[in-house]
Amino acid sequence: MGLLSTVSSALSAGETDDGEAGNGTDSKGAYWCDDCAVRVRDVAVDDEGLDRDGDDTPLCPDCGDAMRFERNHADGCAC
Template sequence: MGILGTVSSALSASADSTADAAGSDSKGAYWCDDCGVRVRDVAVDDEGLDRGGDGTPLCPDCGDAMRFERNHADGCAC
């Protein structure tokens, strides 16, 4: 495979992974402002995060409640 084929293949794989992420049911992500930890809302249960009394995920590093943030500017909740 030549250089053009390699670059084309890499760009195609990148576009596929972006499309998969954008096609999910994600509405945003939970952030810990102190630790910088970020977990997408659709991955909270998979990550096994504990939840506070109000259902908000707790940071796995410090145990504080995480902040929910949405970013729909580019169609991606990331």
């Protein structure tokens, strides 16, 4: 393995394809509040401490409305 590929591998370790630090769980999408433009990855909802409604949908931390789940299928990325 050459020096360049070694450095490249070291720098990319621990990151997901979207450039965010991985947490050992594959993200399937994100929850959005269209009114507030708040985005929370599905794997970070519990870490963010978001409240949930009766259907277990996360509530926006800014306005308290239920958030919309969205997944980008175009490139296989859940971003």
